[in-house]
């Protein structure tokens with residue numbers, strides 16, 4: 001069972017994020033760069049599957065030079081190798097371009113399973129896994145909170161508004177997992193050392209046969225026209241409860257016509 | 260005037276409010292056409308007509324909902340190539356965004372997610388980074404595909420009636436490759452839907468237990484006719500089911516009123532409720548960051564303040 005996990009490097013979700021004032025792309029220098037927290041669940045799920053069924057886990061990321069650190073970080077959880085798509089022409093790529101590049105990098109490598117996080121904490125679009133499944137013509141088993149693999153059959157529980165759907169398909173397939181699937185492990189010392197020496201393939205757009213004029217900021221399918229900070233909210237009224245707290249809230253609810 | 264396709268979310272004949280909101284937004288861009296998929300689709304035609312749809316495309320074949328996402332995307336792709344619409348509007352639910360993503364790939368079009376408004380020229384307004392930044396963006400290639408958040412506008416009753424047009428699509432093999440074999444519903448509470456509710460009463464670690472949710476949070480919600488929400492600390496502890504989690508990895512809500520009880524206001528929680536119109540906070544720590552968002556806040560113990568408040572609301576009858 002060979003599994004590829006797609007991992008994105010993002011600004012720490014604990015930091016306030018900003019857009020760059022020069023080109024309206026994410027200001028990556030304004031916060032620490034970390035592995036998208038939600039992708040750690042994808043790595044964990046992949047490791048559990050190969051532990052049960054044998055095989056190897058490869059980590060794939062598209063991102064600037066520094067993204068290699070996040071690939072090594074993900075490998076140190078127990079993966080074997082990394083693939084890093086890095087090319088200056090990719091700066092400012094949107095979800096369509098990202099999914100195109102990831103699909104090209106995945107194509108023809110014979111992965112049985114491709115696992116994603118359910119969302120990047122910076123873009124928060126939750127569309128890349130579905131787009132990659134569409135581009136690769138593979139079954140889409142997304143928003144899984146439980147994944148069962150048995151031979152070439154795969155079954156997941158897909159989280160829905162009303163509960164969950166049971167979904168089944170045949171491998172190869174594309175999966176995304178939600179954060180309730182598992183508890184990501186901490187890298188062991190042995191795996192941290194091994195990750196430093198793990199094979200890492202660096203690929204450019206020309207290696208992938210992707211025309212640079214189809215990706216990047218200038219060629220994105222949508223453009224940011226302008227942006228602004230949300231106007232600061234005027235300070236509210238804060239009272240300390242001395243037994244009249246509830247009465248004060250009641251007055252507020254009446255004044256605002258909620259009751 | 261050119262058509263604007265609106266994907267309708269419904270369960271049987273019950274049309275979700277967000278769908279009617281999208282018809283109101285579509286009317287500002289062109290002629291609204293609704294697209295309804297799956298069993299019960301035909302039962303939605305009248306209400307969609309009353310809310311401005313001129314045409315309702317009905318695709319009620321059972322296999323439209325037997326597979327994950329792809330059938331709806333293939334149907335929309337077919338309608339896009341036949342009708343050349345001005346735009347396609349889709350609810351910003353988890354599933355809606357995936358439909359939008361696949362449709363964007365299939366039609367080689369730009370996609371904008373989580374918009375809260377769309378101007379007549381197609382410029383979409385998005386609140387990003389948990390509502391801290393407001394972005395104006397526009398699709399520059401292909402047919403604009405825009406997903407729109409619930410509660411972004413009010414539904415508008417035109418009193419019109421729509422023409423029903425039945426449509427079918429020959430699904431590709433890959434669209435049929437991820438099969439839904441069973442649907443499991445968790446118990447329904449009878450409370451309003453969390454993402455659509457006008458008022459959300461939310462609880463965090465400060466609520467202390469599942470019993471706290473049952474005896475303190477739910478009674479206040481019921482007195483106000485509100486939905487219940489929870490922070491991740493509360494859902495992780497198992498005090499409340501995960502689908503009620505509000506925040507970055509839960510639901511994004513934008514109600515008229517959000518009441519945060521025993522929630523500190525971590526950045527990932529604020530990301531899901533920052534655009535609420537009014538916010539009330541009850542927290543015993545005066546330094547909790549959630550007070551920055553409060554229109555009205557009480558520094559106090561929710562175990563005394565909330566039951567007192569619930570009793571007061573009930574006494575008003």
Ligand SMILES: Cc1cc2nc3c(=O)[nH]c(=O)nc-3n(C[C@H](O)[C@H](O)[C@H](O)COP(=O)(O)OP(=O)(O)OC[C@H]3O[C@@H](n4cnc5c(N)ncnc54)[C@H](O)[C@@H]3O)c2cc1C
Pocket residue numbers: 013037038121462463464465466489490491492493504505506507508509510520521522523524525526527528531541542543544547559560561562
């Ligand atoms: C990638 C990522 C995604 C995340 N996604 C989400 C998300 O979607 N939603 C989310 O909520 N969080 C999310 N989090 C977690 C978030 O960082 C916080 O840990 C979480 O929101 C804290 O929940 P809380 O406010 O209930 O708990 P705490 O931060 O522990 O706050 C509890 C509050 O209750 C108050 N309190 C205690 N007792 C009482 C009492 N008797 N009366 C009144 N007040 C009392 C305390 O003063 C405190 O302010 C995410 C984190 C990460 C890293």
Ligand SMILES: Nc1ncnc2c1ncn2[C@@H]1O[C@H](COP(=O)(O)O)[C@@H](O)[C@H]1O
Pocket residue numbers: 006007008009036038039042060061062063095098102115116117118119120121123124125126127128129
């Ligand atoms: N640049 C990238 N490189 C690798 N994986 C990515 C990248 N962008 C997104 N992903 C994957 O797609 C998922 C969803 O991202 P998004 O659609 O941006 O919310 C993430 O959790 C990652 O698994």
